Amino acid sequence: MxxxxxxxxxxxxxxxxxxxxxxxxxxxxxxxxxxxxxxxxxxxxxxxxxxxxxxxxxxxxxxxxxxxxxxxxxxxxxxxxxxxxxxxxxxxxxxxxxxxxxxxxxxxxxxxxxxxxxxxxxxxxxxxxxxxxxxxxxxxxxxxxxxxxxxxxxxxxxxxxxxxxxxxxxxxxxxxxxxxxxxxxxxxxxxxxxxxxxxxxxxxxxxxxxxxxxxxxxxxxxxxxxVARPVPEPAALARAVELIRSAKRPLVVAGGGAVYSQASEALRAFASATGIPVADTQAGKGAINWDHPCAVGGVGATGADSANALAAAADVVIGIGTRWTDFTTASHTAFRNRDVRFVNINVAAFDAAKHAGEMVVADAREALVALNTALDGWGTTQEYRDEVAALVGDWQRVTDECYHRGHGPLPAQTEVFGALNELMSDDDILINAAGSMPGDLQALWRARTPTQYHLEYGFSCMGYEIPAAMGAKMAAPESEVVAIVGDGTYQMLPQELTTIVSEGLKVIVVLLQNHGFASIGALSESRGSERFGTRYRMRNPATGQLDGDLVPLDLVRNAESFGAQVLVAQGMDGFRAAFKEAVAADRTTVVYIETDLVGPNPPASGWWDVPVSGVSTLASTQRARAEYERDRTPQRHYL
Incomplete structure (x- = not known):
């Protein structure tokens, strides 16, 4: 050559x-x-x-x-x-x-x-x-x-x-x-x-x-x-349309694919034309705006009562860009109608074939446009639409209560989420990943756009939030990027605060200090393990266990040492004022607030399969095992 x-x-x-x-x-x-x-x-x-x-x-x-x-x-x-x-x-x-x-x-x-x-x-x-x-x-x-x-x-x-x-x-x-x-x-x-x-x-x-x-x-x-947008194969589309037309209680579940394909406009048009209610997964929240008449909230283990009630009775479930994780299906207990059938719209045939569904291997946006055309003139009954509206209205009242409970002496984390939901704009980005927060957020967050809600819950990786805030800010420099972290997550991976500062980026980190693992603590308690090993405590010489005084860890000074400005908020009024100050600032700011480790959290209507010890000398574990045997009764393969 x-x-x-x-x-x-x-x-x-x-x-x-x-x-x-x-x-x-x-x-x-x-x-x-x-x-x-x-x-x-x-x-x-x-x-x-x-x-x-x-x-x-x-x-x-x-x-x-x-x-x-x-x-x-x-x-x-x-x-x-x-x-x-x-x-x-x-x-x-x-x-x-x-x-x-x-x-x-x-x-x-x-x-x-x-x-x-x-x-x-x-x-x-x-x-x-x-x-x-x-x-x-x-x-x-x-x-x-x-x-x-x-x-x-x-x-x-x-x-x-x-x-x-x-x-x-x-x-x-x-x-x-x-x-x-x-x-x-x-x-x-x-x-x-x-x-x-x-x-x-x-x-x-x-x-x-x-x-x-x-x-x-x-x-x-x-x-x-x-980057391709594969269109539905005509025969596959016809089979999906036939099944949807037979439905009396259909439900859409929008996943991350509906967001990545930029299908929000097509999804809103489809829902408006057919009246089919739309639930969402963690990755799909915001694919349809929360105040759309057909939006019913998160579905599954950490979902809203409104979506889960509709899922339980649905006869046809249309998955759009979802891979049907255990949280979405509530470990295969969410869809309880024995005759339920699935239509799966996905660019990956692997996901489209799940639950023995009618496979539509296609781009979400292109498939929704094609479905809307093929279903022209068909829609759900007014009775079903009224039922959907009533369920959504009931859940919105629950959400308002969780956002404004006035819990004390320390606020519940749901109150912090409520303040953020009201203070953040449509183009701002909320980031979270692990612990109890994703469950509360999926149930309660009112996402107005597909970009506003950024939850990493496929891998649920503690430590994701702060570096993710950097990545999101680089991708959307005009948006306020807000990472919510607990003290457990913060301690795992705070170092990229220095990278954020060195790059001259401005993000907001909301740091909730509750001296322990809220999610795993609650899970431990519900499964009979009595919150063992889930609190940040000193080793107690008298008991030999980690049940002594609080660990004297100063997260405020730690965050400052990485180069961030830190604002300490006292109560919810103080938090709102601190957050507004952080928005007005031109540098990365950590808003620190202490919250109640044990909630209260939103009422739960979903289930998650976490096996309990089959034999135990602990009364708490014995009770939890009996509850586990009862709660897994509806569990089944969707065949």
Whole structure:
């Protein structure tokens, strides 16, 4: 191959240049696929990918580009503080961008790379694209064993990075430069596939990263990846329409796919035309505005009474972009009509086939438009619509009570949520992930837009919220991004506050201090384990247990030490004033408030299967086992 057709670069330099020239397109809108690269450098990537990022930047500066405008071969670089945190930030960014733009994440060999495993699992479970570039051991094996290398006596080709295989949608180890020519485009295909996306992992041995190679110039041309909107197959659509027309008590369950496909307008039109009530999952909340006449709230284990009452009696359930997790189905107890049938609209055939449903493998927006046309003139009865309205009205009164209970001496966390729901605008973004908060929020939050409610509940990963706030803010700089965290979650991953500050971003973190794990404490109590090990207490010399005084942890000073402004709120009036001050501020602010560890929480109408010990000497466990046997009676496969 002549020199005019090739360029000599290292693998690290070539990968940076290749990524900078990838684009995504949907509905005629084209954007760069990669917004940048998060990284923490160590041996393994500092002289490979790190050098490639630096060289691309220097070449851009030499060509006349400044910091506000990146060169065509350059990837913006962000220094994170925790490898798991940077993957969470990348996932949040991609989710906020409806999966049309992503980040790469690079980490050093050994623990730096394996720290990304939790983030990879979250991305793949939640079907959110992120590119992971973990450094790996020497391909030549000359210096084996290198620092932080896993040695196996049975095979020399396994490294710690093989742990990424089961949590990645695409995995490869690049042991020769030429492999990148086929593997890099294959990775892009998965990142831009709405059905198959998730974590994509390219392991990069540290010697290969620095190896020079003559690359075809064609490898670095702009490449546009067109994100498909598959339309329903006519026969599948006809079967779905026939089943829906037979329904007396239909119910729609809107999942994350309804949001990522930007199907909100089509969903509202479909609901208005047919009168079919619409419930939502954690990922689907906001797909239909809460005050639409057909919106009935969250469904499942942590759902609203209104949605769960309709689910229990529904004869046809139309899932739109949902993968039917155990929380959505209340561990297969939510849909209790023995004759219930399912219609599953999903870009992934794997999900469309669940519950023996009528499969409509299609983009949510395109399927809703087609269904609306095919069902023209058909609708639910006025009697059913009146029942839906009455149930929703009853639940809205419950919500108002939870939002304004006046609980004391410490407020319930539902009061904090109520204040936020009233103070945040339609374009602001609420972020949460784990503990008792997602349950309260799914039941109570009144989402007005598909972007306002950002709950990571597929993996329910404590520590997601603060780095996710960074990712969401980068994707939506004009929005107020509010991360709600408990003291347990905060202690797991607060480091990215420093990254947020160093990048000059402004987010609001609402930190609820209740000195324990509220969700697991309540679950422990209800399952007969008496909140064992769920409070933050000192070891008591008299009992030998963690039931002494409160742990003297100062979260206020801790947050300040990361560079954030901290406002301490006393009671709900103080919280409202502090939150308004945080909105007016031009810097990242933590609003700290103490809340009651034991609630009260919203009334529950759903169930979640958490088995209780089958035999015990504890009376509390014996009672819980009897309740468990009773409550799982309706559980069944939806066949």
């Amino acid at each position: 002549s020199t005019e057709q090739t360029v000599r670069l290292t693998v690290g330099q070539a990968l940076v240049r290749f990524l900078a020239h990838q684009w995504s397109e949907r509905d005629g809108e084209r954007r760069q696929l990669f917004a940048g690269c998060f990284g923490i450098f160590g041996h393994g990537n500092v002289a490979g990918i790190g050098q490639g990022l630096l060289q691309a930047h220097r070449e851009a500066v030499d060509a006349g580009y400044d910091g506000a405008e990146h060169g065509p071969d350059e990837l913006p670089y962000l220094l994170a503080r925790n490898e798991q945190g940077m993957v969470h930030a990348a996932v949040s960014y991609a989710r906020t961008m409806d999966r049309l733009q992503v980040f790469a994440c690079t980490a050093s060999i050994g623990p730096g790379s394996t720290n990304m495993l939790t983030g990879a699992a979250l991305a793949t479970v939640d079907r959110i694209p992120v590119l992971l570039l973990p450094s790996d051991t020497f391909a030549t094996r000359i210096p084996d064993p290198v620092l932080q290398q896993l040695e196996g006596p049975g095979t020399p080709d396994v490294t710690v990075n093989d742990a990424f295989r089961p949590v990645s949608r695409y995995f490869d180890r690049i042991v020769r430069p030429e492999q990148l020519l086929s593997s890099a485009p294959a990775a892009m295909r998965v990142l831009t596939d709405p059905a198959e996306t998730g974590a994509v992992t390219l392991c990069l041995p540290q010697d290969v990263q620095a190896e020079a190679f003559d690359w075809p110039v064609e490898f670095f041309r702009d490449r546009v990846w067109h």
